[in-house]
Amino acid sequence: MMRLAILLAALLVAKRAVAAPVEFQAAPGAVSLLRSFAVNSSSSASLPPSEDPFYHFPDDLDTYGNGTIIRSRPVNTSFAAVANSSYQLFYRTTSAVGNASAALTTVFSPRAPVSPPQIMLLMAPIDSASPDCQVGYALESGTGSNATTLLPSIAADIVASLSKGWYVSVPDHEGAEAAFISGVTSAFAGIDGLRAALNSSDLFSNTTGYKAVIHGYSGGADAASWATQFLPTYGQGLQVVGASFGGTPVRLLPTLELLSNGSASFLAVSALAGLGNAYSELDAWYNSSLTTAGQDAFALARSQCAEGLASLNNINVFDLFTNGSAALNETVPQKYLALEQLGQPLDNTSAPVNTSGLLPVPVFMYHSETDGTVSYAPVPAYVDDQCARGANLTFANTTGLAHAQTYIAYEGDVYQFLAAAFDGSLNTTGGCTRQSGIVNAFGSPGYIREIGLAAWTLLASAGANVRRRSYGW
Numbered sequence: 001m002m003r004l005a006i007l008l009a010a011l012l013v014a015k016r017a018v019a020a021p022v023e024f025q026a027a028p029g030a031v032s033l034l035r036s037f038a039v040n041s042s043s044s045a046s047l048p049p050s051e052d053p054f055y056h057f058p059d060d061l062d063t064y065g066n067g068t069i070i071r072s073r074p075v076n077t078s079f080a081a082v083a084n085s086s087y088q089l090f091y092r093t094t095s096a097v098g099n100a101s102a103a104l105t106t107v108f109s110p111r112a113p114v115s116p117p118q119i120m121l122l123m124a125p126i127d128s129a130s131p132d133c134q135v136g137y138a139l140e141s142g143t144g145s146n147a148t149t150l151l152p153s154i155a156a157d158i159v160a161s162l163s164k165g166w167y168v169s170v171p172d173h174e175g176a177e178a179a180f181i182s183g184v185t186s187a188f189a190g191i192d193g194l195r196a197a198l199n200s201s202d203l204f205s206n207t208t209g210y211k212a213v214i215h216g217y218s219g220g221a222d223a224a225s226w227a228t229q230f231l232p233t234y235g236q237g238l239q240v241v242g243a244s245f246g247g248t249p250v251r252l253l254p255t256l257e258l259l260s261n262g263s264a265s266f267l268a269v270s271a272l273a274g275l276g277n278a279y280s281e282l283d284a285w286y287n288s289s290l291t292t293a294g295q296d297a298f299a300l301a302r303s304q305c306a307e308g309l310a311s312l313n314n315i316n317v318f319d320l321f322t323n324g325s326a327a328l329n330e331t332v333p334q335k336y337l338a339l340e341q342l343g344q345p346l347d348n349t350s351a352p353v354n355t356s357g358l359l360p361v362p363v364f365m366y367h368s369e370t371d372g373t374v375s376y377a378p379v380p381a382y383v384d385d386q387c388a389r390g391a392n393l394t395f396a397n398t399t400g401l402a403h404a405q406t407y408i409a410y411e412g413d414v415y416q417f418l419a420a421a422f423d424g425s426l427n428t429t430g431g432c433t434r435q436s437g438i439v440n441a442f443g444s445p446g447y448i449r450e451i452g453l454a455a456w457t458l459l460a461s462a463g464a465n466v467r468r469r470s471y472g473w
């Protein structure tokens with residue numbers, strides 16, 4: 001769930017690292033490309049989502065099919081140098097409780113597209129319970145979005161994908177309610193963010209034979225993993241050939257416990273607030289169970305981006321409830337904490353459509369045992385369960401790397417896997433593979449080859465730039 005402040009933080013050696021198997025260094029003489037990914041204030045400012053008519057639901061929203069485009073607009077982004085064009089699509093989707101809803105995705109076309117098209121559904125670590133901190137608004141140049149650390153956490157993925165000739169769709173997968181950490185919300189809004197891209201005649205004249213992959217880290221991995229397990233039901237018909245996700249919150253409670261009292265405890269508040277945005281029953285329980293300070297903290301998390309939530313760091317999150325840590329053992333929160341368990345079967349009393357919880361396409365999953373943000377503890381059992389059920393899963397683990405570092409450290413392995421998924425060159429024996437460590441080490445020729453020179457140049461320059469900035473986590 002970490003909004004990886006990351007490009008940066010990732011390039012610093014973790015203070016508490018047990019060991020440092022990967023040496024993070026900025027490439028010598030790297031160009032300061034990161035500057036061009038800062039918010040571009042030279043184009044005209046547009047309104048925040050909560051005020052922008054582009055985001056209004058049409059009266060007849062019910063009549064739109066899932067994934068149908070409601071509105072489309074070209075958009076200026078910081079990626080003009082690597083994209084042929086970029087658009088924002090506002091599309092029909094379905095909320096976690098089955099109501100008609102709508103969300104926005106920002107889509108990019110490559111300069112030299114592969115044919116038939118290859119598309120990445122890129123799930124960003126949005127990590128916010130505020131509708132004005134979503135990734136689409138942050139991607140649009142000159143908007144004044146406060147979510148300034150969100151762009152560096154996905155810039156390398158956008159550049160790497162475009163430079164390989166892949167299209168990219170970056171949905172506001174938390175949906176209109178900013179339902180951070182709601183797996184069902186992100187699965188549906190994410191899947192429809194792919195459908196909307198495929199439906200865009202601005203982007204494609206011919207999608208016959210297209211293939212898609214899904215990728216995300218941290219909060220983005222939550223969305224990517226849930227979207228992947230819903231492919232056979234909600235995502236039926238989509239030609240998704242693989243997925244990768246890392247730093248995945250497999251279960252919510254261990255991660256809340258890990259975050260509480262720590263330097264990123266705001267994430268735990270945002271996650272709880274976001275889940276309440278999806279489910280009114282949970283939100284009503286909050287209203288009767290939070291202390292006054294807790295009410296204020298939740299209101300803050302719903303009105304400010306991560307950058308404005310420093311006052312929620314280093315706090316005990318459970319103390320925000322009148323009954324302290326016992327509060328989350330009550331029936332209503334238990335129901336929703338149980339719902340957020342990745343991989344379990346859900347029938348249509350828990351979600352608008354069912355899922356078996358089994359990963360239906362080849363997946364590359366990765367996690368550091370020393371991740372201090374998203375708990376590693378429940379991950380091995382999830383992997384064992386998927387493997388026992390026949391998933392085609394490659395699971396890689398490492399140790400000594402912090403959360404943000406792990407994202408960068410595995411990018412070479414991620415792109416090697418996703419490219420093989422597109423090419424149909426994955427090992428077709430099927431089944432599970434457990435990999436200890438990293439194949440394509442940061443900065444190695446293999447790493448640079450897999451992510452491409454443009455993304456490498458960006459990462460390397462980010463290293464130089466980012467060292468000067470401190471995010472505290």
Ligand SMILES: *[C@@H]1O[C@H](CO)[C@@H](O)[C@H](O)[C@H]1NC(C)=O
Nearest residue numbers: 036040042043076077078080
């Ligand atoms: C910022 O926007 C201006 C005007 O749209 C454009 O000329 C410039 O190239 C943009 N800068 C970057 C870094 O994208």
Ligand SMILES: *[C@@H]1O[C@H](CO)[C@@H](O)[C@H](O)[C@H]1NC(C)=O
Nearest residue numbers: 062063064065066094352353
């Ligand atoms: C959208 O998906 C939901 C959940 O599968 C379904 O109930 C609904 O009928 C779909 N909407 C349309 C217009 O097909």
Ligand SMILES: *[C@@H]1O[C@H](CO)[C@@H](O)[C@H](O)[C@H]1NC(C)=O
Nearest residue numbers: 042043044073074075076077
């Ligand atoms: C993009 O930037 C150019 C140059 O500033 C401007 O003319 C154009 O209107 C902008 N397009 C959008 C959609 O904002």
Ligand SMILES: *[C@@H]1O[C@H](CO)[C@@H](O)[C@H](O)[C@H]1NC(C)=O
Nearest residue numbers: 084085109110111112113203
């Ligand atoms: C690039 O974008 C333009 C419109 O901006 C479009 O006419 C053209 O077909 C696109 N090229 C590719 C290769 O997609």
Ligand SMILES: *[C@@H]1O[C@H](CO)[C@@H](O)[C@H](O)[C@H]1NC(C)=O
Nearest residue numbers: 095097098099100177278280
């Ligand atoms: C969802 O739809 C139901 C019935 O159509 C309605 O009662 C409820 O208020 C809706 N929920 C939201 C969050 O809009």
Ligand SMILES: *[C@@H]1O[C@H](CO)[C@@H](O)[C@H](O)[C@H]1NC(C)=O
Nearest residue numbers: 115116117205206207208209
């Ligand atoms: C669309 O793409 C497919 C696969 O590349 C190709 O076989 C087909 O001829 C194309 N159709 C049109 C109308 O260009």
Ligand SMILES: *[C@@H]1O[C@H](CO)[C@@H](O)[C@H](O)[C@H]1NC(C)=O
Nearest residue numbers: 065066067068069195198199
């Ligand atoms: C495009 O929108 C239609 C509804 O108009 C929807 O049924 C379809 O699934 C979407 N296309 C794709 C490729 O998903």
Ligand SMILES: *[C@@H]1O[C@H](CO)[C@@H](O)[C@H](O)[C@H]1NC(C)=O
Nearest residue numbers: 130132133146303304305308
């Ligand atoms: C953005 O930052 C400004 C200035 O601190 C603040 O007034 C505003 O409420 C913030 N908005 C969000 C959504 O974070």
Ligand SMILES: *[C@@H]1O[C@H](CO)[C@@H](O)[C@H](O)[C@H]1NC(C)=O
Nearest residue numbers: 323324325326327328329330
């Ligand atoms: C909450 O329940 C768990 C078992 O489900 C138990 O281990 C824990 O002690 C309980 N916490 C409190 C504060 O009652």
Ligand SMILES: *[C@@H]1O[C@H](CO)[C@@H](O)[C@H](O)[C@H]1NC(C)=O
Nearest residue numbers: 369380397398399434436437
């Ligand atoms: C990865 O997990 C296995 C257990 O499945 C463990 O034996 C191994 O030490 C771990 N490797 C690393 C690098 O953490």
Ligand SMILES: *[C@@H]1O[C@H](CO)[C@@H](O)[C@H](O)[C@H]1NC(C)=O
Nearest residue numbers: 426427428429430431432433
């Ligand atoms: C494919 O996977 C199987 C089982 O893990 C392994 O024995 C085999 O060596 C792999 N083949 C290749 C070409 O990697």
Ligand SMILES: *[C@@H]1O[C@H](CO)[C@@H](O)[C@H](O)[C@H]1NC(C)=O
Nearest residue numbers: 360361390391392428430431
């Ligand atoms: C795993 O791959 C094998 C071989 O390609 C395939 O038969 C099987 O259905 C796959 N399993 C899942 C859960 O997709």
